[in-house]
Amino acid sequence: MSDGRAAGPAALLVPDAIRLHERAAGKADAIRACGEVLVATGAVAPEYVPAMLEREESVSTYIGEGVAIPHATLAGKAAVRRDALCFLRFPDGVDWDGETVTVCIGIAAVGDGHLDILAELAQILLDPERAAALREATTPDRVLAMLTPAPEDDPTGPDDGAAPAERGER
């Protein structure tokens, strides 16, 4: 309803950017595939893709439980057209410096609108059963549902005020 906040999960992760049956020969190939989906869905200009590969060389974006979150360096931000995510699943796994990655969540962002989804992702990955369910999700709807924060779980909260709005004004 309120338009003040950044786009919700469904706008950040469009169905076309959820690809559940990908294959990649290796880490670089998987990152390029993420970049290509972000380009194809209009989130970034093509220059974003090499910046994703560059970022991976400095610090791996592997975050655990078979999930990596490739994104660009600071320099790559100029190529972002709209904040967006993509979700690529590699059922056969991709070797990621010795780890096996099944899910790549590519990120393109200049704002903070995607942080709710990342916070939800962190919660999922800290729970091995939910992490397995995310790796095995076979429909875009399921993926989106899992990554959408529950309303009561909203990490940003309604405001910064000290007092809860129990019975604020009369």
Added chain:
Amino acid sequence: MTTIDGANVRKLVIACDAGMGSSAMLAGTVRKQLAAKGVTVEHTPVAQIPADADLVLTHAGLADRARGVAGDIPVVPFQLFLGDPAVTKVVAAIQQGTTVDV
């Protein structure tokens, strides 16, 4: 080795390269954990670590760059974006107001 007094940490910064991915995710998790203590948790690019930070967490691969920017502010490196023992120790010290050696 530096000793950090968790009771004195009011602003914790998680630094990474672009501030859009892994550090942002960690910041979201830590922010939730420290919300009750009123600690400000920010994520910034390494080059933009604010001077009023009390403590900086950063990936080990970026620690040297972070120290160059942070000056006297303690920098705690970590390896894992989820469940890293160094991060867990720091968060516990802040939650409990105890000291931690880093």
